[in-house]
Amino acid sequence: MPLDPPRRHLLVVEDEPAINDSVTRRLEAEGYAVTQAWDGPGAVAAAAEHAPDLVVLDVMLPGYDGLEVCRRLQQRRPVPVLMLTARDDEADILAGLAVGADDYLTKPFGLRELVARVAALLRRVERAAELAGRSATVLQAGAVTIDTGTRRVTVEDQQVHLTPTEFDLLACLAAAPGQVLARDRLLAEVWDWPDATGTRTVDSHIKALRAKIGADRVRTVHGVGYALEVR
Amino acid sequence: MPLDPPRRHLLVVEDEPAINDSVTRRLEAEGYAVTQAWDGPGAVAAAAEHAPDLVVLDVMLPGYDGLEVCRRLQQRRPVPVLMLTARDDEADILAGLAVGADDYLTKPFGLRELVARVAALLRRVERAAELAGRSATVLQAGAVTIDTGTRRVTVEDQQVHLTPTEFDLLACLAAAPGQVLARDRLLAEVWDWPDATGTRTVDSHIKALRAKIGADRVRTVHGVGYALEVR
DNA sequence: GACCAACCTGCACAGAACCTTCACGAGTCG
DNA sequence: CGACTCGTGAAGGTTCTGTGCAGGTTGGTC
Numbered sequence: 001m002p003l004d005p006p007r008r009h010l011l012v013v014e015d016e017p018a019i020n021d022s023v024t025r026r027l028e029a030e031g032y033a034v035t036q037a038w039d040g041p042g043a044v045a046a047a048a049e050h051a052p053d054l055v056v057l058d059v060m061l062p063g064y065d066g067l068e069v070c071r072r073l074q075q076r077r078p079v080p081v082l083m084l085t086a087r088d089d090e091a092d093i094l095a096g097l098a099v100g101a102d103d104y105l106t107k108p109f110g111l112r113e114l115v116a117r118v119a120a121l122l123r124r125v126e127r128a129a130e131l132a133g134r135s136a137t138v139l140q141a142g143a144v145t146i147d148t149g150t151r152r153v154t155v156e157d158q159q160v161h162l163t164p165t166e167f168d169l170l171a172c173l174a175a176a177p178g179q180v181l182a183r184d185r186l187l188a189e190v191w192d193w194p195d196a197t198g199t200r201t202v203d204s205h206i207k208a209l210r211a212k213i214g215a216d217r218v219r220t221v222h223g224v225g226y227a228l229e230v231r
Numbered sequence: 232m233p234l235d236p237p238r239r240h241l242l243v244v245e246d247e248p249a250i251n252d253s254v255t256r257r258l259e260a261e262g263y264a265v266t267q268a269w270d271g272p273g274a275v276a277a278a279a280e281h282a283p284d285l286v287v288l289d290v291m292l293p294g295y296d297g298l299e300v301c302r303r304l305q306q307r308r309p310v311p312v313l314m315l316t317a318r319d320d321e322a323d324i325l326a327g328l329a330v331g332a333d334d335y336l337t338k339p340f341g342l343r344e345l346v347a348r349v350a351a352l353l354r355r356v357e358r359a360a361e362l363a364g365r366s367a368t369v370l371q372a373g374a375v376t377i378d379t380g381t382r383r384v385t386v387e388d389q390q391v392h393l394t395p396t397e398f399d400l401l402a403c404l405a406a407a408p409g410q411v412l413a414r415d416r417l418l419a420e421v422w423d424w425p426d427a428t429g430t431r432t433v434d435s436h437i438k439a440l441r442a443k444i445g446a447d448r449v450r451t452v453h454g455v456g457y458a459l460e461v462r
Numbered sequence: 463g464a465c466c467a468a469c470c471t472g473c474a475c476a477g478a479a480c481c482t483t484c485a486c487g488a489g490t491c492g
Numbered sequence: 493c494g495a496c497t498c499g500t501g502a503a504g505g506t507t508c509t510g511t512g513c514a515g516g517t518t519g520g521t522c
Contacts, residue, residue: 164470435499468518
């Protein structure tokens with residue numbers, strides 16, 4: 001049981017340097033650990049690396065849309081998102097909430113208000129998490145069961161130990177059972193490398209995965225990619 | 232504007248009135264139509280009557296076990312099930328998954344989490360249904376079935392292995408069943424060679440394809456090209 | 463700081479899978 | 493019956509994948 005209230009880690013995603021910096025400074029003054037990101041890819045990468053407890057996200061971003069960032073973040077791991085929107089556009093806000101944002105703030109906003117919202121959202125989420133206890137989202141493909149909540153995998157009711165990357169790879173394949181996924185796609189989703197050129201990393205992990213869950217459960221489609229057998 | 236998605240119908244099976252009511256109220260607030268049931272027989276009857284899109288099912292029930300309910304529901308008609316379990320028992324969870332549950336949540340859980348799970352599961356199931364049913368990925372010509380998602384080909388329910396080029400060629404022909412496609416056209420679409428001059432490559436692959444799916448399924452149109460028989 | 467274990471990545475090589483071309487015979491059409 | 497088109501088999505070359513291994517990173521321990 002952790003005794004001290006753990007320090008909360010926030011991710012601030014905002015392309016305007018002045019706003020990003022002032023928000024960051026203020027939140028740090030409030031005692032949060034803050035990581036900054038200035039565009040979509042950076043945000044996704046930072047989130048993957050730091051696993052923040054909450055994300056403050058501008059919807060208007062270079063790279064790709066803030067909504068897209070939100071979607072990707074949620075897809076990877078549910079994380080509370082406080083959306084910043086310059087437009088006072090109902091549709092935009094609704095879209096944000098639909099892709100997993102939990103609250104929003106329209107520009108221009110005061111820092112005091114932002115801080116209050118962040119605190120409120122964290123409180124809300126943490127209370128829910130506390131009540132939630134253990135839970136999971138389960139994927140299944142044939143005799144393979146993947147629990148993304150506990151990150152455990154069983155094959156024919158036998159538990160198997162997978163490394164983090166192996167697990168993510170399997171989860172990615174299992175999200176679309178039977179479907180063939182290209183190496184590029186896997187590199188983008190599992191490794192967050194939008195650019196994939198001549199690396200054999202995927203193959204190496206596929207090999208490891210096969211050794212652990214059974215070689216014939218991962219199908220090679222020559223010249224295309226890999227697929228999880230459903231059977 | 233996104234057109235309204237059809238209203239989803241849920242069945243909540245839980246014997247504890249306080250929990251059942253709060254869960255139901257919250258889900259209704261989220262826009263779902265909700266039916267309540269308090270025991271096993273009631274759950275089965277309600278499912279038969281309302282044909283819900285998803286069932287939230289407590290495993291500990293009077294009457295008979297939640298697992299039994301789950302089994303009966305699945306037997307009647309496959310329906311996504313989100314299991315609620317008080318016990319933090321691995322075996323119990325696995326048993327649930329084995330009888331057709333798709334996800335689980337251990338008590339005590341947060342309503343926020345529950346809502347998220349319900350939405351995620353519905354999304355997943357609907358996506359799967361789309362992939363399975365839609366002809367977006369599945370092409371058909373007579374007894375030949377081509378799944379471009381899994382890249383699998385079936386001839387009279389027998390699976391056939393095709394090489395990448397053979398598959399693309401077949402898919403190209405199957406995209407316009409019965410239609411005659413010129414070699415130029417095939418070279419352009421399958422091989423991405425806009426310029427086609429006196430190569431016999433197409434013929435070679437047609438030959439291979441014929442050997443695998445049956446010679447008479449690919450018709451030669453002298454001086455023009457090839458066509459997939461529909462029959 | 464040194465050390466160790468677990469893990470990720472990339473490379474080189476071998477073998478498998480695959481594609482293309484060629485030559486020649488058979489088929490088709492006017 | 494020519495001229496052209498198509499089928500066929502084999503050969504050669506190319507691309508792709510499986511695999512073992514080494515170097516590097518990370519995180520934890522003494």
